[in-house]
Amino acid sequence: MAAAILRFEDSRVTGPYSLRVSRLPAADKGGKWEICGICDGIEPAVFNRLKALLDAGRREEAWEGCLQYVLDNTAAVRSWLGSDAFPATEFMLRDHFFNSGSRNTGKILQRALNVHGAGLVVDGIPGKQTRQMLQTVLAQTGESEFLSTLNERRKSFYHSCKQFPVFGKGWLNRSNEAYRFAQSLV
Known part of the structure; x- marks a missing residue:
């Protein structure tokens, strides 16, 4: 990774x-x-x-x-997942964490979980409820489906950044490359 x-x-x-x-x-x-x-x-x-x-x-x-x-x-990501059972999701989150920090990664995670009905407050802090919902959503949807949602939320995050006009193309390429690599781990 x-x-x-x-x-x-x-x-x-x-x-x-x-x-x-x-x-x-x-x-x-x-x-x-x-x-x-x-x-x-x-x-x-x-x-x-x-x-x-x-x-x-x-x-x-x-x-x-x-x-x-x-x-x-990026070690905090493993604590969010609670185990090494979902290496592709771990990789996607670690890559974004390294590139954009803990708070931004927590927000894309919460937004991705909300797409699947989690109803979380998007505060960027993956607390107990976020971690529990992550386990639930991964069990219900499977890792491949959740990865797709996570990638879409990541790209939406990049589009919302002020520096998107300068760095956006590279960010989106990185997101797509990370997604392809993560899919190889499923």
């Missing part, structure tokens, strides 16, 4: 030997530089540690650090 998320962040990175520091677009709010979505403006300590490893030629260690960071940064 983590390796796929890193590839979605930088399609030219396929492993330790293609790992690189990239300049962020001027309109990006993450800072000036990134390593597969790990930005100097958001996570400067992590970014600087990974960059130092790359500069020292310790590429495999830097790659492992990136993978671990993705898993640690």
Whole structure:
């Protein structure tokens, strides 16, 4: 999962030997530089540690650090699901979490559950009721159907963002790529 998320962040990175520091677009709010979505403006300590490893030629260690960071940064998603029984849903949520944060991911999850009749308040906080409804909806609809709804809610979220005119095409492509990858896990 983590390796796929890193590839979605930088399609030219396929492993330790293609790992690189990239300049962020001027309109990006993450800072000036990134390593597969790990930005100097958001996570400067992590970014600087990974960059130092790359500069020292310790590429495999830097790659492992990136993978671990993705898993640690998105670990809350597993608690929302309660188990590893739904890897495709876990992947879709982890990918969005890494790309857009906890609150936004909680909102798309709640909106997707509401499409299936959950009746949740969309506050972005996956509390007990959201987690219970997630289990219920997955059991009732099956993972494939829920993934489709989750992908649609994710794309709707991107359309609502102020920066959609600048980054929208890439966001939608990422959403579709993540959806295809998630379908391979069902």
